[in-house]
Amino acid sequence: MTTSSSERPLTYAEDLRPEDVHALETFLNVQLGRVYEEVGETGETSFAMRSLLILVCDSAGLLHTLLAVEQPEMWQRAAIVREWQRLRSTAHEFNHCEGYDHDRWWNQVRHFDAADETAxxxxxxxxxxxGPYPESGH
Known part of the structure; x- marks a missing residue:
């Protein structure tokens, strides 16, 4: 059994591990799969559910790819934060579902690391x- 991610703090995106992304993606796929079964395979809601499942997989795939980068550039760091937030906010909506683990670490991360936060x-x-419009010194 692996160590639960809830046992370690998740403050910054640099703290994310591939297993964190995999766990969140799996949770979302299970929850969305349950909804998809209820909706059925026809109609507009079904198409929307399929699209949401694809977006979750794409977002998780992008996160996996970005986390593998040794020294991510600024845009990659921002993308890691954004994609984690996208998946996390989607998972948060399932808080009411049966079997939800309230100790999960779907923490919100706003910065890649402490240096980004300070900047x-x-x-x-x-x-x-x-101020928003510095006056010129004429």
Missing amino acids: EQDRIRRFADV
């Missing part, structure tokens, strides 16, 4: 000090 806080402070 954003610095940008916010500069924006607050200068």
Whole structure:
């Protein structure tokens, strides 16, 4: 048995592991599969469910690929945060489902790492000090 991800903190996207993505994707596929069975295989709702299943798989696949990059560039770091948030927010909607594990670590991550968080806080402070439209010195 593997160590549960709930036993370790998930603060930043750099803390994500492939098994985290796999666990979240599996959870979503099970939940969406249950809904798809209820909906049936015809009608617009069925098409929407199939599309949602495809989006979950694509998002998880992209995350797996990005997590394998040794030193991700800025756009890759942002994509990791975005895709995790996309999957996490989708899973969050199933909080009411039977068998949901309330100790799961579907944590929200807003930054790739501490340096990204600090840089954003610095940008916010500069924006607050200068304002949205700095006056020119004419």
